[in-house]
Amino acid sequence: MLNEFKKFAIKGNVIDLAVGVIIGTAFGKIVTSLVNDIVMPLIGILLGGVNLSGLQYTFRDAPLKYGVFLQTVLDFFIIAFSVFLFIRFFERFKRKDEQKPVPTLTNEEKLLTEIRDLLKKDVHEEREF
Template identity: 70%
Template sequence: MIVLKEFKAFALKGNVMDLAIAVIIGAAFGKIVTSLVNDLLMPLIGLLLGGLNFSGLQYTLGDAVLKYGVFIQTVIDFVIIAFSIFMFIRLLSKFKRKEEIQPTVVPEPTKEEILLTEIRDLLKQQRGLDK
């Protein structure tokens, strides 16, 4: 029972919910980048390398088929996804720095504040004269 209560408290924390949302968005982003790599970049890389198709690269060893082309493609997917995330985080950091740099606007004092300041200053002067 105690474990279930602890798990419920853990699962309903804001950070866990944020993480869950990030994982879902990350999975969708991964699909987009995989399509970019498979459908656009890899055919171009294949053309540059003389018509080489990475997904077809394999080595047969007895009954086992080692599909190292698929592995190469997966590594390229990872590098592109990692670089894309790096650039996105870098962009967010730049926006955050701009928010921190902007000076805060100090509002003009109201008539009451001006009057109270004058009264304070007069009281300070009177105390100084009495001593």
């Protein structure tokens, strides 16, 4: 059982997933700080000093904290938009690498390539004997 676990844990996909989770957690903390410390105070100023996280409605004896819910929804949209921008940037970068023109060979280079291939073929045939 221990050997099976080792094989599972050392697979590349598991390690990649672990790295992704760690980076995702750190990224989530950064975005949460961005929302809590920068975006929400600015929204509060625009709304006349209202702190959204403090908004709540008391239904009987139960406080319904819809302000915290609104802040969480805003966190989600900012995280989703940030991930979208990151993936978009990454895809553009990837496309630029794929679009590099493949150099075309001149007739002279084609001929030299054929000669090289023939010489390699002759060397392999001689070694077989």
